Amino acid sequence: MLTRTEHRASRMAGLAALVAIGLALAVPIAVLLSHGGASELSSSQGDYLVQITRFTLLQAGLSTLLSLVFAVPLARALARRPEFVGRRWLLNLFAVPLGLPPLVAALGLIEVWGRNGVANQGLGLLGAETPFSIYGLSGILLAHVFFNLPLAVRLILPALERLPPEYWKTAANLGIGGLPLFRLVEWPAMRRTAASAAGLVFMLCATSFTLVLVLGGGPAATTLEVAIYQALRFDFDPGRAVLLSLIQICMTLVVMLALKLMAATAETGDTKGGSTSRPDVQGGLHALPDAALIGLGGLFVSAPMVAVIVSGLSADLSRLLTDTLFWRAASTSLAIGLAAAALSVVLASFLVRGRYSAGQNPGSPALGLLAGLSGAAGSLTLLVPPVVLGAGWFLMLGGGTGQLLAPLMVIILINALMALPFVMRVLEPAHQNTLERNGRLAVSLGVVGANRLKQIDLPAMLPALATGFVFAVALSLGDLGAIALFGSDRIVTLPWLLYQKLGSYRTADAAGLALLLGAITMALMIVAEKLGTWNGSAYR
Amino acid sequence: MTQQPAIEFDGVVFGMGDLSAEFSFRREAGSVTAILGPSGAGKSTLLNLAAGFLTPASGRIILDGRDITGLSPSDRGISMVFQDNNLFAHLDIRTNIGLGLDPSLKLDTGAWTQVDRALERVGLAGFGKRMPGTLSGGERQRVALARAFARRRPLLLLDEPFDGLGPGLAADMLGLMLEIRAEVGATVLMVTHDPDEADAAADEILFIARGGIAADAAVAGFFERRDLPDLQTYLGSTGNN
Numbered sequence: 001m002l003t004r005t006e007h008r009a010s011r012m013a014g015l016a017a018l019v020a021i022g023l024a025l026a027v028p029i030a031v032l033l034s035h036g037g038a039s040e041l042s043s044s045q046g047d048y049l050v051q052i053t054r055f056t057l058l059q060a061g062l063s064t065l066l067s068l069v070f071a072v073p074l075a076r077a078l079a080r081r082p083e084f085v086g087r088r089w090l091l092n093l094f095a096v097p098l099g100l101p102p103l104v105a106a107l108g109l110i111e112v113w114g115r116n117g118v119a120n121q122g123l124g125l126l127g128a129e130t131p132f133s134i135y136g137l138s139g140i141l142l143a144h145v146f147f148n149l150p151l152a153v154r155l156i157l158p159a160l161e162r163l164p165p166e167y168w169k170t171a172a173n174l175g176i177g178g179l180p181l182f183r184l185v186e187w188p189a190m191r192r193t194a195a196s197a198a199g200l201v202f203m204l205c206a207t208s209f210t211l212v213l214v215l216g217g218g219p220a221a222t223t224l225e226v227a228i229y230q231a232l233r234f235d236f237d238p239g240r241a242v243l244l245s246l247i248q249i250c251m252t253l254v255v256m257l258a259l260k261l262m263a264a265t266a267e268t269g270d271t272k273g274g275s276t277s278r279p280d281v282q283g284g285l286h287a288l289p290d291a292a293l294i295g296l297g298g299l300f301v302s303a304p305m306v307a308v309i310v311s312g313l314s315a316d317l318s319r320l321l322t323d324t325l326f327w328r329a330a331s332t333s334l335a336i337g338l339a340a341a342a343l344s345v346v347l348a349s350f351l352v353r354g355r356y357s358a359g360q361n362p363g364s365p366a367l368g369l370l371a372g373l374s375g376a377a378g379s380l381t382l383l384v385p386p387v388v389l390g391a392g393w394f395l396m397l398g399g400g401t402g403q404l405l406a407p408l409m410v411i412i413l414i415n416a417l418m419a420l421p422f423v424m425r426v427l428e429p430a431h432q433n434t435l436e437r438n439g440r441l442a443v444s445l446g447v448v449g450a451n452r453l454k455q456i457d458l459p460a461m462l463p464a465l466a467t468g469f470v471f472a473v474a475l476s477l478g479d480l481g482a483i484a485l486f487g488s489d490r491i492v493t494l495p496w497l498l499y500q501k502l503g504s505y506r507t508a509d510a511a512g513l514a515l516l517l518g519a520i521t522m523a524l525m526i527v528a529e530k531l532g533t534w535n536g537s538a539y540r
Numbered sequence: 541m542t543q544q545p546a547i548e549f550d551g552v553v554f555g556m557g558d559l560s561a562e563f564s565f566r567r568e569a570g571s572v573t574a575i576l577g578p579s580g581a582g583k584s585t586l587l588n589l590a591a592g593f594l595t596p597a598s599g600r601i602i603l604d605g606r607d608i609t610g611l612s613p614s615d616r617g618i619s620m621v622f623q624d625n626n627l628f629a630h631l632d633i634r635t636n637i638g639l640g641l642d643p644s645l646k647l648d649t650g651a652w653t654q655v656d657r658a659l660e661r662v663g664l665a666g667f668g669k670r671m672p673g674t675l676s677g678g679e680r681q682r683v684a685l686a687r688a689f690a691r692r693r694p695l696l697l698l699d700e701p702f703d704g705l706g707p708g709l710a711a712d713m714l715g716l717m718l719e720i721r722a723e724v725g726a727t728v729l730m731v732t733h734d735p736d737e738a739d740a741a742a743d744e745i746l747f748i749a750r751g752g753i754a755a756d757a758a759v760a761g762f763f764e765r766r767d768l769p770d771l772q773t774y775l776g777s778t779g780n781n
């Protein structure tokens with residue numbers, strides 16, 4: 001509970017954060033709209049737009065389909081085998097792509113699935129005539145499955161593990177197995193989660209930028225986001241960029257509304273260490289199909305990461321580490337990451353506090369609106385993808401390549417907004433907990449206002465704040481979306497440097513950089529995760 | 541007269557070292573045995589071994605003269621009722637019972653009639669199309685008994701089935717269980733923690749303590765015994781008698 005003065009302060013803070021976010025979103029969109037009026041649509045341009053939109057939807061649909069088609073049987077196999085050596089490891093491995101910078105993953109995928117990669121050598125031995133192509137639609141699909149298959153598995157598996165152990169005993173007792181068990185018990189349990197996972201995966205694939213930029217390109221394999229980037233960066237055709245941006249916003253809006261209608265609750269639940277035993281499942285040779293599926297899944301996800309490590313280690317790391325450009329990029333990345341994370345955590349704290357305060361007074365419609373908007377602010381940033389945001393600011397800054405400070409601010413702002421939904425998800429429960437625990441006591445002791453913030457709320461929320469901050473730094477460090485538009489000789493970040501090395505076929509340098517970038521972000525993710533569990537256990 | 545036992549545990553060992561459990565006993569057809577003992581002593585382990593959810597390290601389990609130790613749970617001739625979650629919550633009552641007759645639910649009209657008759661038997665005629673969530677806890681346990689009734693397996697395993705139903709309802713259910721047992725001609729092993737329930741329903745007792753059978757006796761006069769320290773502790777700590 002809060003005092004009147006504190007309520008007022010909390011609501012002001014929440015409102016200020018909302019206004020700031022609103023401006024950050026509205027200004028670029030207004031700029032886009034004002035530019036949009038100026039452009040005329042020729043029929044060839046119309047064809048181009050239709051083609052790009054169709055490809056965006058097609059690749060997102062196919063990516064979703066492929067991810068789910070493999071995730072459902074894989075989640076089922078993992079649920080059927082609750083205890084095997086390395087199960088916990090495998091599930092942790094499946095969490096890695098979520099935090100891996102897409103550019104690093106793309107490099108690993110190219111190592112494994114490229115023309116001279118292990119996969120094609122294997123396919124050649126098996127007698128495949130045409131090698132698998134990592135570029136174009138097939139490569140984009142492969143990369144999206146690499147990122148989203150593990151995500152979908154981690155979303156779906158808890159739905160099976162949540163079922164009461166008596167179900168499996170009854171199934172064993174009655175002899176329900178194989179297809180009937182899948183049809184009657186397992187699929188009904190997975191269906192809802194699988195549907196919401198599909199929605200989430202579709203959203204992620206429809207707005208994926210980096211993977212399509214690296215593996216796609218060319219008119220035949222370009223998505224809206226990449227087309228926006230190309231329109232601004234190569235052709236300087238603001239009109240086209242604006243149209244593409246508007247289509248993109250409409251598309252994400254429709255997808256998000258559809259997700260809301262499905263009441264999607266795509267939360268990665270607790271995947272237990274397999275405490276539920278499965279007496280209905282036989283061991284021995286019967287375990288072979290499950291083992292094969294789990295093994296292939298693990299191989300598919302781990303191979304690109306191993307490839308990044310192997311090729312990175314064989315690169316000339318010492319030369320890379322003495323390169324001044326590397327250190328410039330690293331310090332720029334770090335500075336951007338720290339600033340973006342700080343901004344994101346401040347915005348999220350204001351929103352969370354304001355939302356809590358406004359939510360305490362359910363009667364007032366104005367406060368209800370404030371609470372609702374503060375909650376939606378996180379997803380609003382998903383609605384307008386970074387490249388679209390960047391496009392608006394890019395046009396406002398008039399190309400932006402010559403300047404230094406303004407583009408940097410924009411990059412920081414975009415990265416902060418990108419991290420906002422994640423940071424809010426960490427802060428909200430911690431804040432709720434703190435106030436529930438200490439709220440009444442603090443007010444009864446008269447420890448209120450700034451004193452309460454300093455003595456009680458901030459210390460209690462420190463682990464959550466740290467988790468959110470570190471996570472935001474990691475997210476920002478791996479991002480190519482915002483820097484892609486503004487990157488120049490003067491502003492170089494690690495992903496930007498890596499992208500340039502890739503573009504100029506400095507493969508060895510790229511491999512070394514990818515290893516370094518991947519290692520840094522992974523280390524940060526692990527720190528965030530550790531802080532998160534510490535945070536969780538501190539409240540138990 | 542030596543009758544062939546309906547169920548026999550012959551030196552059945554589960555687990556290793558300090559956590560191991562060993563059971564040997566035999567029961568005649570149609571008998572009702574209450575399995576009692578402190579929690580963690582191995583009551584559920586015994587039941588899970590009989591059901592085939594756990595595999596013994598050594599020993600044999602024999603049902604009606606047939607060694608079932610290596611058989612899968614569904615091939616053993618066993619029906620089982622748990623304390624909770626006996627029914628798949630997303631399938632209606634008829635389907636839940638029908639699965640007891642054929643695991644892939646390929647039932648002819650005769651089988652579906654059997655399902656309806658089983659529902660009638662437990663006093664739930666007309667409940668077939670309802671979902672488990674719309675039934676009370678007692679009604680759900682009745683459905684579980686109806687499934688056991690329809691399956692007509694020689695061994696009925698009950699794992700604290702009427703716990704948490706309230707004393708009156710539990711007594712009713714116990715009566716229904718005994719009737720069904722008699723009509724099917726099944727042998728019953730029932731885990732319970734309620735000495736009164738054991739007194740009311742069972743002929744015999746298996747008292748489990750520290751991973752073994754501490755006492756194997758008739759129910760009559762069992763709870764008055766003073767020669768079993770484990771029983772004293774058990775009864776004292778539960779507050780009964």
